[in-house]
Amino acid sequence: MDDPVRLTVLISGNGSNLQAVIDKIQSGELANAKIVRVLSNRKDAFGLERAKRANIPTTYHNLVKYKKRHAPTPEGVQAAREEYDAELARLVLEDAPELVVCLGFMHVLSTKFLQPLEDAKVKIINLHPALPGAFNGTHAIERAHAAWKAGAIDKTGVMIHHVISEVDMGQPVLVREIPFVKGEDDDLMSFEQKVHQVEWGAVVEGVGIVIREILQTRAKGSGAA
Numbered sequence: 124m125d126d127p128v129r130l131t132v133l134i135s136g137n138g139s140n141l142q143a144v145i146d147k148i149q150s151g152e153l154a155n156a157k158i159v160r161v162l163s164n165r166k167d168a169f170g171l172e173r174a175k176r177a178n179i180p181t182t183y184h185n186l187v188k189y190k191k192r193h194a195p196t197p198e199g200v201q202a203a204r205e206e207y208d209a210e211l212a213r214l215v216l217e218d219a220p221e222l223v224v225c226l227g228f229m230h231v232l233s234t235k236f237l238q239p240l241e242d243a244k245v246k247i248i249n250l251h252p253a254l255p256g257a258f259n260g261t262h263a264i265e266r267a268h269a270a271w272k273a274g275a276i277d278k279t280g281v282m283i284h285h286v287i288s289e290v291d292m293g294q295p296v297l298v299r300e301i302p303f304v305k306g307e308d309d310d311l312m313s314f315e316q317k318v319h320q321v322e323w324g325a326v327v328e329g330v331g332i333v334i335r336e337i338l339q340t341r342a343k344g345s346g347a348a
Contacts, residue, residue: 125341127157128334131220133228134163138170140226140250143323144330145177153327156334159218162211164230184211186230208236216243221337224330225249225286229261234288247286248296248333250326252318254280255295264318268311271303278302281322283329297329 132141141161147153161174162182171181189207193199211232215223216239223245225232232247240247253263257279258270267279280300285293299321308314 125155125338127155128222128337129159129218129220130156130330131215131218131223132158132161132170132174133223133225133230134161134168134170135165135229136168136170136227138168138173138226139319140322140326141170142173143326144224144226145173145179147327149177153331153334155338156330159220160215162214164228170226182214184214205233205235208233209239212236212239215240216245220245222330222333223247223286224326226326232286232288237286237288246333246337248283248329249286249293250281250283250322250329252279252281252322254278254300255282255284255298256292259292264315265311268308268314271308276303279318281318281325283325283332296332297325299325 130144132144134141138161144153144156145158148156148158158174158177158179160180160182161170162184163171164183164185166183166185171183174181184207186203186207189203190200192206193203212235223240225247227250237247251259251263253259253267257276258266264279267276270276271279278300280298282298283296285296287293301318301321308317
């Protein structure tokens with residue numbers, strides 16, 4: 124059997140999508156994957172606790188100390204983010220992953236992170252709770268819900284997509300549509316829960332798709348059929 128594909132997962136919060144991946148690896152549904160590290164930019168992210176319970180190494184890497192080195196100007200903030208991203212790339216590459224999975228990682232990755240990983244042939248994918256080209260960036264579920272209430276749209280969705288420098292604009296790996304249901308979806312909090320349940324399945328399926336692509340690339344590289 125092939126060595127499992129090495130995953131690094133980037134998080135910022137509760138980690139319910141991370142838990143979905145951990146559970147499927149443990150159950151054997153994603154038997155050809157291994158999470159080598161969970162990295163968070165927030166110290167109190169519960170996802171770090173989930174990782175520890177599964178005996179997965181964790182790292183906390185925060186932007187604040189980089190901001191303190193620079194003046195609080197747009198140029199200073201940009202310099203801090205680039206230094207942070209360069210160090211994040213170094214930390215990630217130390218574990219030699221083949222795939223980085225962003226699951227609720229609330230930080231826009233710059234080319235200072237993306238380029239070193241591209242050079243190392245490491246794929247990066249992200250979960251985003253919206254359809255391609257719609258509601259890029261933060262608060263996507265709330266914005267879609269408000270647009271539905273205003274009569275502008277009748278569906279939203281979730282996607283797993285490749286990460287590029289333009290926020291949430293990389294090529295989709297997997298898209299799941301979620302039609303709005305009048306009466307059922309009026310309450311934002313219950314609708315958010317509905318979206319999260321779709322996310323858990325989409326994350327596992329999307330990670331599985333990219334893992335198979337990596338294994339196929341490996342096989343071609345080794346001259347296997």
